[in-house]
Amino acid sequence: MSAALDILGWAALIGGAFFCLVGAIGLNRMPDIFTRMHATSVSDTLGVGLLTLGMLTQTDDWAVAARLLIILIVLYVTGAVASHALARAALHDGNKPLLSGPEGELQEVDCEQIFPELGARLAKPLLSEMAEGAATEAQTRGVPEEDEDLPDNPGEAPR
């Protein structure tokens, strides 16, 4: 039993370290921010998951196991949230994804042309969310609303 757990732990730890390395190499070799995020998601999920599994096999203390599970859950949840926010901020800032063209060459693509609704979503909901947030904040604080002149250009590109 112990030998089997040791073998599983070896495999998981080495595999986790391998996937961490793969993600880091991809972080260096990928051409733009979005593909780099794709590469780091490997190390954030498989790498961390396998490393944690390998450490779980090497402990018989339930408190240590619980802490490892907490680390795993926190990393999984916050990794997804941070990636989403990062991708959205990068798109909003005007970074254009690289896609392969007709001859296989990489070219920057204006995703607002391909997905017109995405361009509208990028420009609009930020403003409407902020207006809603301001309204609720004003209600809770008792401050009179003063955002009638909030700039609202739904069709316009963010930058």
Add this chain to the structure above:
Amino acid sequence: MFVAAIAGVLGALSLAVVRALLGPTAFDRLLAANSIGTFAIMLLALFGFLTERPEFLDLGITYALLNMIGTLAVLKFFRYGALGFDHREGDTEHKG
């Protein structure tokens, strides 16, 4: 076996540092910083197991929470130019 895993994670950490230093845009650096945080948490946990001092896991939990808050705070700073933005995007310049 923990030494081998630590060596792998250290290699990944140094590669992420390279990207953080080279990164053409601020978002690349931020992504690399996020990865560095993840690798550092794993390094902390593995080192705790190597030296048989599981107290390092508590540091790892704290660092995981701080890592996410830090990323979101920097993103908010990039978008609004200040941490306490006054929900008027038209007034603030985009930075980053």
